[in-house]
Amino acid sequence: MSVQPALLPGDLAAASFSRFRSAAPLVHCLTNEVVQSFTANVLLALGASPAMVVEAEEAAQFAALADALLINIGTLHADRARAMLAAAETANGAGRPWVLDPVAVGGLHYRTRFARELLALRPAAIRGNASEIMALAGLDARGRGVDSADDSAAALPAARALAQCSGAVVAVTGAVDFVTDGERDYAVCGGDPLMTRVVGTGCALSAVVAAFAVQPDRLAAVATACRVMSLAGERACAAVRGPGSFVPAFLDALYALEVTDLQENVCETY
Ligand SMILES: Nc1ncnc2c1ncn2[C@@H]1O[C@H](COP(=O)(O)OP(=O)(O)O)[C@@H](O)[C@H]1O
Numbered sequence: 001m002s003v004q005p006a007l008l009p010g011d012l013a014a015a016s017f018s019r020f021r022s023a024a025p026l027v028h029c030l031t032n033e034v035v036q037s038f039t040a041n042v043l044l045a046l047g048a049s050p051a052m053v054v055e056a057e058e059a060a061q062f063a064a065l066a067d068a069l070l071i072n073i074g075t076l077h078a079d080r081a082r083a084m085l086a087a088a089e090t091a092n093g094a095g096r097p098w099v100l101d102p103v104a105v106g107g108l109h110y111r112t113r114f115a116r117e118l119l120a121l122r123p124a125a126i127r128g129n130a131s132e133i134m135a136l137a138g139l140d141a142r143g144r145g146v147d148s149a150d151d152s153a154a155a156l157p158a159a160r161a162l163a164q165c166s167g168a169v170v171a172v173t174g175a176v177d178f179v180t181d182g183e184r185d186y187a188v189c190g191g192d193p194l195m196t197r198v199v200g201t202g203c204a205l206s207a208v209v210a211a212f213a214v215q216p217d218r219l220a221a222v223a224t225a226c227r228v229m230s231l232a233g234e235r236a237c238a239a240v241r242g243p244g245s246f247v248p249a250f251l252d253a254l255y256a257l258e259v260t261d262l263q264e265n266v267c268e269t270y
């Protein structure tokens, strides 16, 4: 395994984005209460369809109808947990990929136990920041060289280990996003630190990851989801004054993305 992951090749990213645009996936989102509207708008701007069907019986039914499912435990409570388990089981039975966003796993016991329970239901992909991926992999970020939630490079070994034990493609995001299946990895550059000053960019990215996880080359597709968001993020940030003007500019940049834009690679090295 390479120590320094390769940059996601532009031709793979363009092909994956083209498939995404043709498929226009319907994404069932069981996400947190803070980011529902932003997440729906991100999916719509890109050309996918969101549906937030949250009641347990309905969620269990709908997970077989949607193309992919997102489970984000940001504002977890018992009813939502029941709906999440039911939906993940339906998705598995119907052969639909589902994605786990383990928001704030590590310090809080209830959600950490629940995320481990979800892990046993074999998500197709997992997307989190460095501390979340470290915690889900069973490591404590403190004292292991992870300085902050966005020190994704330090969390790459944990992401690889998590991918190997769960069978999921794991994306650990931050200044550079790393995407791994445990054997191969891609690095995705770009984005802007301003993206961390607006709530929901990570959560919305996880919904986009779900929309891409339907593709056969899941590693390249999940990396492309990360690239789509970082490219739109850096374009938006170039034209805004701060977090308030970022959100509309970001949605416009997602909407304006062309397949050929994915061919360019922003950095030679990282
Ligand atoms: N320092 C940074 N520089 C550039 N982009 C960043 C930086 N930190 C995060 N991002 C981008 O912001 C988005 C959200 O990632 P992240 O902040 O890791 O998730 P979360 O919000 O779940 O903590 C991703 O697209 C990521 O690439």
Ligand SMILES: Cc1ncsc1CCOP(=O)(O)O
Binding pocket: 032, 034, 035, 074, 075, 103, 198, 199, 200, 201, 202, 203, 204
């Ligand atoms: C603020 C907050 N509180 C519970 S969930 C949530 C949103 C987290 O969003 P993100 O992980 O994308 O920053």
Ligand SMILES: [Mg+2]
Binding pocket: 103, 104, 128, 129, 202, 203
């Ligand atoms: Mg998050």
